[in-house]
Amino acid sequence: MEIPTLAVESRKSAGSRAAARLRLKGQLPAIIYGHGEAPAPITLNYREVERTLKHGAHIVNLSLGGNMQPCQFKDAQYDHLGMNIVHVDLMRIDLTQRVTLNVPIDFRGTPKGVADGGVFRHDLTDLEIECLVAAIPESIRVDVSGMALNQILHVKEIALPEGVTHVLDGDKIVAAVRLPQAVSEIPVVPAEGGPAEPEVIAKGKAEVEGEGEADKK
Amino acid sequence: MSMMPARVKYRKMHRGKIRGVATRGNKVSYGDFGLQVLTEGWITARQIEAGRMAASHYLQRQGRVFIRIFPQKSVSAKPLETRMGKGKGEIDHWVAVVKSGTVIFEIGDVEEKVARDALTRVAHKMPMRCRFVTRRHSL
Numbered sequence: 001m002e003i004p005t006l007a008v009e010s011r012k013s014a015g016s017r018a019a020a021r022l023r024l025k026g027q028l029p030a031i032i033y034g035h036g037e038a039p040a041p042i043t044l045n046y047r048e049v050e051r052t053l054k055h056g057a058h059i060v061n062l063s064l065g066g067n068m069q070p071c072q073f074k075d076a077q078y079d080h081l082g083m084n085i086v087h088v089d090l091m092r093i094d095l096t097q098r099v100t101l102n103v104p105i106d107f108r109g110t111p112k113g114v115a116d117g118g119v120f121r122h123d124l125t126d127l128e129i130e131c132l133v134a135a136i137p138e139s140i141r142v143d144v145s146g147m148a149l150n151q152i153l154h155v156k157e158i159a160l161p162e163g164v165t166h167v168l169d170g171d172k173i174v175a176a177v178r179l180p181q182a183v184s185e186i187p188v189v190p191a192e193g194g195p196a197e198p199e200v201i202a203k204g205k206a207e208v209e210g211e212g213e214a215d216k217k
Numbered sequence: 218m219s220m221m222p223a224r225v226k227y228r229k230m231h232r233g234k235i236r237g238v239a240t241r242g243n244k245v246s247y248g249d250f251g252l253q254v255l256t257e258g259w260i261t262a263r264q265i266e267a268g269r270m271a272a273s274h275y276l277q278r279q280g281r282v283f284i285r286i287f288p289q290k291s292v293s294a295k296p297l298e299t300r301m302g303k304g305k306g307e308i309d310h311w312v313a314v315v316k317s318g319t320v321i322f323e324i325g326d327v328e329e330k331v332a333r334d335a336l337t338r339v340a341h342k343m344p345m346r347c348r349f350v351t352r353r354h355s356l
Contacts, residue, residue, distance in 0.1 A: 056354075058356065073356045074356060075356060076356060078353075080238035080239055080240060080243050080317065080318035081243070081253065081255070081317070081318050082243065082244060082253075082318075082350060082353065101356065102354065102355045102356060104354045119278075119279060119280070119326065120326060121281065121325070121326045122325075122326065125249065125352060125354065126354055126355050180278040180279070197221075197228065197308060198221060198222045198223055198224055198225045198228075199223065199224045199225070200224075200225060200226070200227070200228055201224050201225070201226055202226045202227050
């Protein structure tokens with residue numbers, strides 16, 4: 001996979017107001033850290049970062065003052081609606097080192113247990129893996145068409161590309177084909193016979209008032 | 218048949234104000250798709266139950282439905298044709314206070330089209346504007 005290159009400017013201004021002014025100009029505040037060097041606040045082009053993240057890139061080359069620095073996206077902060085990126089964290093890396101990152105799991109096929117009345121349920125959507133920077137897979141394809149009813153797929157059973165290892169516990173459940181459960185699991189208040197109001201755990205107001213009246217008398 | 222707390226410290230509450238936006242509970246965390254509210258407000262226990270029924274009826278026992286909010290706040294009301302005064306009214310219903318950005322319902326283990334249709338039906342039961350959101354893969 002080709003590593004995209006992003007143009008970077010050094011950022012001197014700090015604080016939320018300065019960051020907001022940058023965002024209005026179509027720029028994105030970010031920070032680079034790692035490799036024993038001091039953290040460096042930087043500015044990126046918003047559209048470039050948005051496009052890069054949308055395409056699922058984990059590694060980017062940052063061109064800063066003529067130097068190319070490969071970096072890994074470590075975090076991306078979004079606004080409260082999750083629509084716009086607010087800030088990104090990048091970590092300096094070496095292209096020959098192994099990195100740990102999350103890769104989406106791509107479930108393929110319809111399990112044969114579904115035809116027997118089962119429901120396919122997945123507990124994981126991403127898999128934490130460790131691999132060389134040059135060998136980062138776009139996603140982990142898992143063929144689930146052979147899964148029978150009540151069969152469970154564990155992390156250790158997922159076939160990973162060569163040079164890629166999983167970080168998670170091998171016995172962790174990824175997906176399962178089970179019979180559907182009863183519909184309602186919500187604690188509902190019975191129409192008759194049950195309490196219509198919740199139990200009050202504070203000292204009752206009536207009790208306090210009663211004490212007050214007794215004092216007056 | 219609606220949700221309400223099992224135990225409370227005090228029965229009646231002040232109305233309060235809804236300030237700010239949702240900084241927690243604003244991501245799809247349990248399922249694959251979610252319904253996010255775009256304005257703040259109160260969602261009653263009956264509306265939550267109506268939304269849950271709409272989703273579970275449409276899904277026909279396929280997939281999973283997650284309710285991310287709970288009606289913690291009591292709302293009191295005075296009986297009809299009652300003069301003002303004589304203290305605060307009795308508890309009428311329970312509401313969940315939601316801020317803009319809160320993910321209120323989630324659906325997992327179904328195709329996107331099915332989840333979108335189910336959550337559209339849920340959105341029609343809600344008292345505010347909502348939008349369909351998908352889970353964002355972590356980096």
